[in-house]
Amino acid sequence: MATSGTATFDLEISEVIEEAFERCGLQSKTGYDIETARRSLNLLSIEWANRGLNFWCVEKGTAATTASTSTITLPADTIDLIEHWIQDGTGTLQTDLPVSRVSVSQYATIPNKLSEGRPVNLFVDKQRAAPVVYLWPTPDKVYTFAYQRLRRIEDTGLVGSTTPDVPARFLPALVSGLAFCISQKYPEAFVRSSELKAEYEFQWDLAQQEDRDRSSVHFVPGGYS
Incomplete structure (x- = not known):
């Protein structure tokens, strides 16, 4: 027999919820069942951000600096910065110059934080509303601050009209979680909790092992503060 010729399988949020309830030996029958599952999915996505680097959530961004202003506010859904550099010039004359990240204690010891020039260091202040980047030296003109950021997984939308913001290879881990x-x-499903927890961790490990950078890694010792 012929194969389907497609590889587009995905699950809507409603199907993720239905599959998860079935694994618990339950059925989602009420609006509250759906709502509590949506809430758990949103909390699960936050847990995944705490577990490590989710490559599908890495995005490039840019922001224009302002002369004599040292701060840049990042998008509110930013978890952290992965890479960062200053772009100076345009066209074939553009140069990308790396910016080193320093700790809060290292930034605090800079004697003159108002000195101006091309930024070579930055400190990321992770505020509740949105992370704020402090550049040093303070930009002396308009530069393009470019970065690769790790963003949050998108919230669970309306059930029945959206799909999860995860690659297909993470669907088994999402359903298991x-x-x-x-x-x-649910008390009637609690007896399965240990088994479901083990399956969740197994599926997470499988997906996480695949979701990695396969390039060669070169470690450079850094300073201590």
């Missing part, structure tokens, strides 16, 4: 969360909430 939600099933475990649901088993923590």
